[in-house]
Amino acid sequence: MRPEILFPLFKSIDTLKGIGPRLAALMAKLAGENVIDVLYHLPTGLVERKNITELDEIYLTQQVIVPVTVLKHYPSQSRRVPYRITCEVGDSALTLTFFNGREDFLKRQLPEGQIRILAGKLEQYSGEFQMTHPDHILKEGDDTDISMFEAIYPLSAGVTNKTMSKAVTQAFLALPILPEWLDDALIKREKWDHWNGCMQSAHRVESNADLEPMSPFRQRLAYDELLSNQLALELVRQSMRRKKGRSFIGGEAVQDAIEGALPYKLTNAQNSALAEVFADMQSSNRMLRLIQGDVGSGKTAVALMALAKCVGSGAQGAFLAPTEILARQHMQSIKPFTDAAGLKIALLTGRLKGKKRAALLEELLAGNIDILLGTHALFQDDVAYHDLGLAIIDEQHRFGVHQRLSLSAKGRADKGGVDVLVMTATPIPRTLALTAYGDMDVSIIAEKPPGRQPIETRAIEIERLDQLAASLERKLAANERIYWVCPLVEESEVSDLAAATDRHTYLNALYPGKVGLVHGKMKSEEKDSAMEAFKSGETQILVATTVIEVGVDVPEATVMIIEHAERFGLAQLHQLRGRVGRGSLAGACLLMYAGPLGETPKSRLNIMRETEDGFRIAEEDLRLRGAGELLGTRQSGLPEFKVADLQVHGRLLQIARDDARHFLEIDPSLASERGKAIRTLLYLFERDSAIKYLQSG
Ligand code: ADP
Numbered sequence: 001m002r003p004e005i006l007f008p009l010f011k012s013i014d015t016l017k018g019i020g021p022r023l024a025a026l027m028a029k030l031a032g033e034n035v036i037d038v039l040y041h042l043p044t045g046l047v048e049r050k051n052i053t054e055l056d057e058i059y060l061t062q063q064v065i066v067p068v069t070v071l072k073h074y075p076s077q078s079r080r081v082p083y084r085i086t087c088e089v090g091d092s093a094l095t096l097t098f099f100n101g102r103e104d105f106l107k108r109q110l111p112e113g114q115i116r117i118l119a120g121k122l123e124q125y126s127g128e129f130q131m132t133h134p135d136h137i138l139k140e141g142d143d144t145d146i147s148m149f150e151a152i153y154p155l156s157a158g159v160t161n162k163t164m165s166k167a168v169t170q171a172f173l174a175l176p177i178l179p180e181w182l183d184d185a186l187i188k189r190e191k192w193d194h195w196n197g198c199m200q201s202a203h204r205v206e207s208n209a210d211l212e213p214m215s216p217f218r219q220r221l222a223y224d225e226l227l228s229n230q231l232a233l234e235l236v237r238q239s240m241r242r243k244k245g246r247s248f249i250g251g252e253a254v255q256d257a258i259e260g261a262l263p264y265k266l267t268n269a270q271n272s273a274l275a276e277v278f279a280d281m282q283s284s285n286r287m288l289r290l291i292q293g294d295v296g297s298g299k300t301a302v303a304l305m306a307l308a309k310c311v312g313s314g315a316q317g318a319f320l321a322p323t324e325i326l327a328r329q330h331m332q333s334i335k336p337f338t339d340a341a342g343l344k345i346a347l348l349t350g351r352l353k354g355k356k357r358a359a360l361l362e363e364l365l366a367g368n369i370d371i372l373l374g375t376h377a378l379f380q381d382d383v384a385y386h387d388l389g390l391a392i393i394d395e396q397h398r399f400g401v402h403q404r405l406s407l408s409a410k411g412r413a414d415k416g417g418v419d420v421l422v423m424t425a426t427p428i429p430r431t432l433a434l435t436a437y438g439d440m441d442v443s444i445i446a447e448k449p450p451g452r453q454p455i456e457t458r459a460i461e462i463e464r465l466d467q468l469a470a471s472l473e474r475k476l477a478a479n480e481r482i483y484w485v486c487p488l489v490e491e492s493e494v495s496d497l498a499a500a501t502d503r504h505t506y507l508n509a510l511y512p513g514k515v516g517l518v519h520g521k522m523k524s525e526e527k528d529s530a531m532e533a534f535k536s537g538e539t540q541i542l543v544a545t546t547v548i549e550v551g552v553d554v555p556e557a558t559v560m561i562i563e564h565a566e567r568f569g570l571a572q573l574h575q576l577r578g579r580v581g582r583g584s585l586a587g588a589c590l591l592m593y594a595g596p597l598g599e600t601p602k603s604r605l606n607i608m609r610e611t612e613d614g615f616r617i618a619e620e621d622l623r624l625r626g627a628g629e630l631l632g633t634r635q636s637g638l639p640e641f642k643v644a645d646l647q648v649h650g651r652l653l654q655i656a657r658d659d660a661r662h663f664l665e666i667d668p669s670l671a672s673e674r675g676k677a678i679r680t681l682l683y684l685f686e687r688d689s690a691i692k693y694l695q696s697g
């Protein structure tokens with residue numbers, strides 16, 4: 001239950017004075033639906049006003065507060081002409097203009113012959129002083145309401161800055177004094193104010209420095225957020241630790257059979273990741289481990305060995321892939337080895353229906369299937385295992401925490417539940433790993449299998465497309481495969497993105513029958529057969545949208561051509577490039593761009609040319625793009641922060657993590673004074689679902 005002290009903050013914004021339902025709906029879209037969201041909708045700009053009593057050109061384009069005598073109204077006669085009101089300031093004339101001004105309203109606000117205090121921007125129009133839509137119009141004596149500084153908020157149609165400021169002012173009136181959840185020593189060291197004080201300061205900005213993420217009060221607000229994130233993850237992690245897991249004993253015979261069937265020796269990097277996995281599996285704790293390995297580092301083999309251990313010691317394994325194509329590909333690449341070891345493996349995707357599906361589920365429940373491989377279909381409610389012991393989740397960034405948990409819930413409690421192994425090819429900068437995956441242990445496959453040749457990466461102007469297309473002849477003659485990636489499926493009216501279908505037609509004219517096409521709008525059967533044809537060499541050029549991005553493995557593929565590479569993010573480019581040079585042949589990656597390039601796209605292409613190191617690329621990507629975009633916030637389970645910015649608040653994240661770990665060690669049930677305050681913090685950021693992981697509850 002949410003602590004009572006937070007109730008005023010979680011009231012809907014239409015409870016604020018002056019905010020009706022219509023406005024509330026608009027503001028909800030912009031900021032969020034509750035009072036708390038208004039508070040966390042922080043200003044991004046600042047207006048500084050000057051008090052003046054006479055008009056002078058030196059004040060032009062500045063924000064001023066000025067007393068005026070209203071002379072005469074000139075209501076507009078047509079829509080295109082503004083409503084004008086002449087005024088006097090000392091000896092000077094000032095004209096106020098209003099577009100779509102309403103006469104009755106303006107006459108009430110600015111009665112002829114009276115004095116009013118105006119705040120707004122002083123401008124000049126054909127030699128005369130003018131003010132368009134003053135921000136404030138007040139009677140004499142009421143002008144103390146106009147602040148010399150005004151915070152400027154991010155706005156949207158229908159929500160003016162005035163509305164935002166009013167809402168914020170109202171929100172402050174309702175603000176409870178929250179208990180202090182931070183450690184005294186930290187507050188002293190960082191010279192931070194209390195939450196309430198910081199929130200006030202964040203809105204009452206008086207200089208541009210006050211808007212900076214490094215201002216002390218924004219740092220504190222960011223720290224609160226990071227701390228709540230780390231506490232939530234740590235609570236989950238500790239509760240996982242406490243759960244008795246299953247101890248996988250034995251299984252060596254199956255492991256040996258599979259390892260013996262592999263056409264290569266596992267690399268040291270694969271072996272050391274595996275050693276960590278096996279140690280987790282053998283221990284009686286629940287495994288929740290992330291394997292990070294760059295594209296092509298050989299994660300599948302590690303997964304396969306873990307499955308071997310699981311099945312060898314008598315349990316079933318599940319292997320979850322993000323797409324149908326990848327599930328099928330894993331099936332193809334794994335089955336020869338599981339067959340060699342005498343294991344029964346089956347595929348379950350959304351496509352399997354009716355009797356066949358029912359039969360498979362029956363076999364699964366009876367324990368006649370050792371390994372079930374598939375897509376999200378593995379989560380469905382009616383999918384019941386005989387004894388699920390290990391779940392492997394490939395390409396984690398497509399799955400959220402919830403899916404992770406729902407799969408692990410499919411195990412048998414009496415046997416110790418399900419160990420979970422998550423694999424990702426997206427190297428994640430440390431700061432991100434802490435916030436997104438802080439609840440997991442991490443193994444890294446740092447080295448790729450031997451014999452890989454570096455991929456030659458070049459940037460080419462799009463004007464040379466014809467020349468490039470013609471030069472592919474040589475590659476085709478050598479039976480190599482070429483990916484040709486286009487950003488969009490169909491030519492759209494508003495964009496000049498090269499369409500995959502057009503490119504397919506063009507290339508197919510050059511190399512008849514040799515060119516395939518795969519894009520996101522195709523049915524999955526069609527996608528599969530296009531991939532299949534490419535793998536088998538029936539087609540040698542595959543024109544694709546980014547559906548090939550994740551995990552697809554075609555060893556003969558040597559050339560990756562990316563059209564409009566300047567429109568892709570770094571992580572995406574890196575993933576795409578990882579599709580080639582997977583066999584022993586040298587690979588090339590050609591980044592076709594349309595100039596002139598902006599700064600960011602230029603640095604992206606340069607980084608791609610400089611390095612193949614996924615971790616370095618990830619760090620650069622974070623620098624260029626920011627955290628939210630990096631993994632695709634929604635899909636990744638990466639929290640969206642309101643104030644915290646991982647690029648600038650990385651130092652605070654480290655502190656928050658240590659703080660969370662340390663505090664939960666000494667007060668695991670949040671019973672102390674600070675512990676109770678920390679509960680409030682968790683509720684404040686709606687991380688309350690973590691509270692159910694508390695030791696006592
Ligand atoms: P990813 O980590 O991107 O999922 P894969 O598991 O698909 O990589 O492996 C990439 C390629 O490397 C595959 O063709 C696989 O057969 C091969 N491979 C994996 N491990 C080794 C190894 N130890 N030695 C040689 N080739 C390997």
Ligand code: MG
Binds near residue numbers: 299300394425551
């Ligand atoms: Mg893979």
